[in-house]
Amino acid sequence: MVWLFIAMYQLVYYSEQKDLVDRQRYDIVALGKAITNAESGQRGYLLTGHTLFLDTLEQGRTETRQVLVRLDKQTSDQPEVRIGLDRIKQLVHQKFDVMDKTIQVQLHAGDFSPHLSLNKDKGREVMKLIDDQLDEIDSKLQRLREGFEQEIRKRMFASVIGAILLGVLIIGVLLFSYRSTTELLEQVLENQAVAKQASHQADHDLLTGLPNRRSVDVHLANTYQLARHTSKQFAILFMDLDGFKQVNDKYGHGVGDALLIEVADMFKKVLRQSDFLARQGGDEFVLVVGSYLYRQELTQLAERLIKLFSQPVMTRGIPLEIGVSIGIAEYPHHGKHVKQLLHVADKAMYDSKKSGKNRYSFGSE
Template sequence: MKFGITSRLALVLALVGMLVSGFTGFYAFSVSRSLLVQSAQNELLTSTQVLARRLALTRQEISRNLLVLATHPAALASLQGKGPASEQQLVTLFELVMEANPAYFQVRLISVQDGGPEQVRVDRDSGTLLRVTGDDLQEKGHFPYVYETLKLPFGETYLSPITINHERGAHAGLERPTVQLATPVTDARGTVFGVLVINVDLNGVFAMLSADLPPDFQLFLANRNGDFLIHPDPTHAFGFDKGRRYLVQQEFPETADLVTGKATKAFAQSNQGAYADAPILLSFMGRPLDVASGEDRLILGLAQPLESVLRQADQLGAGILRIVALVCLGCLVLAIFLARAITRPINMMNMAIQRFSNDNHMLSLPVARQDEIGMLARSFQHMQNLIKRQVEDLQDSREELEHLAQHDMLTDLPNRRMFMERLEQAIARALRNDEEFALLFIDVDNFKQINDTLGHAAGDAVLRTVAQRLAGSTRKVDTVARLGGDEFVVLLDNFSQREQIAGFTEKLLAVLKTPMPFGENPIHVEFSIGISQFPENGATSEDIINNADRAMYKTKAGGRNGYRFTSDANTQPNLL
């Protein structure tokens, strides 16, 4: 059989077509696989950051509970030995706090005198709350969470190292992973009389924080030395407590710089040892602690099965393989008759593939042709659209996560993180333009009673209504945010006159106090407001918020249902 130029050209074109198609398919599959892995890593890092921020917010909430208990008059009165009535009142407060926070193992008031005896103590035991009295009260002055806390100024929090609790008589917290948070109890002159300590269930806190994660995600936590505190394999957690060391930098070498503090984040893939049968993709963050602590950082990690990440890539690879097979068959059949005709479209296809692989830009393809080239073009266009949709979906998911990280889920108002950013911007703008502004700290009076009597659905309805009314009563340049619980803040931009601020506050109280619809019976709600001004009441964001917060609590102490400026001696009642 004699081969002419047409046959040879057809054969060459067929072979070239097969090679080009195979290479293109492999390259497209490799690029898609890499893009999917990279997108999954970024999404995993975002989830880790969100979890870390939620952990920080949880720690701040515990610190606020500590401060509320430590500043209650019954705490100081109990330490000064003013009778059992104060102690019983404090026991009631402890029990209320522990009922609202199931992750609290223990709340204690410890005196600074005579070796640090426990003055008031409530433990969680077998699902009930138990007050510990008499000889069961112990001396704790030799524990770091006592003597280190005594060195702190009023309002500061000490965070103990995370360990297994071996303290005698710890009831539900015994032999459980725990961390203690403590704050000093002082009188008005700053004299320290004792410390208030909350023991927190580490597993319970992380179970609550990770409840919204996908079920196949795995959680890791390590201390500053890299010892695992939380691990999918329970035998690896707190190995140092059992005389063994299980280190994150040994299991995942990519995290070595996190342990030494040279890096703040790390990615890893593991397909060896325990993960040989089920490889995983991991994201780690090294987070320094912003409180006095025996730990200077924690390493938080999330893992996702690599199989779930690459499942889409495998589906895409199967599609690419079918397309390549179809192209090869088309080349074999059509190359004999269309040797010259197919040269230009193949080059066009190759250019489109290269351009799409480099920057996802979609060039025009010969989809109108009614032959194998057209079929290939349509198939590749379908593949392009599929990849583009997947990338857009990943981008939408990332934007949604970013929105969730900056907004409150119940009211869709900016959360604490976003509000703090805007407050810092307002301070910088005020300093630059020699302006002033005011901050209103708003708290719903008797909000717990609403939840207890009408249910959490009513409480949620009240919070959403408050958010809508605050947003509707302010300007676009102002910022309304929910800090958490029933606490809201309003940043009034360029408000400088006290009378102007007071007038706005009274109008706002009138709007907020309008009965709120819920079922057949409207809910009547009152509010306490604290007001601070910049720069009169503080030069930093923390000072401004803290002063407004203190003014709000003074409003509550003065009878609720009103407002108070930071510098006021008395609460301004709401007469409407």
């Protein structure tokens, strides 16, 4: 009987530890999203000069601090995770430092300061390091979770065996043990569902359900390797919604979020099954197009995407007038590496904004 109680106690303990790891993995996702939101606010301000975007930056900064405080408390007994978290704290400080300096340069030097591009590139480098650290911590937490699951299975087996042996002697104890085991099984299944959801959230945008920035990096890496070995071409389309901020300002974030969901569905209706669509953050989307032969196919695709907004988008019964500015970069025409292609597509998208919005531009020859 003592052996059974010990196994049951350990089962509850490992279940609680696994729950803690699930919460930590969820907070890792939330941390990445908070930093991305802050970055969107910074980029919005640099693009438009509107100080309202600074509120988004500060909100992202506040959410980042809150998540870091939670993770700090949760990882007090996990030295292997603590090391990575301390590194992330340093990188987050650097990231916001770079964003703050960029804002100051914008305020004092104007839109065309040569320092902006340098700070932007530095910010992306720091963000890449943050993403790598987040991935590393998530991998460590996943391994911890797998270890806890293994221990839970062992304790479950021990509990069932103990319950069976004890049930031979005392029917009443058998019934009690059966009830406890059933509850524990339900808890295990529930935890598995939470873990599955957390794993999905780590790679997908919580609002639109589209792949997120992390998934874009993985997909582009795979697409690049395939293209390099098969000598095929692929293209990256950066898409930024025109007029989205005005929708948020006029109707609130609830309508803005509903609009993003509607836009994501509209995009998917005109894309092929092989096209990869993701939400980069804020009102930015990334489209990776493979298996095409001529640039005209990209031109036609861009025109179809722009045509989606030729009429107001009905959202919650409200006709919303928005557009989309698109920047296109082709491999290997505009770059030999993914990072270079992303930069070209991003710049081409800004060229579309400067040329009047709701249009597309290819990267510089």
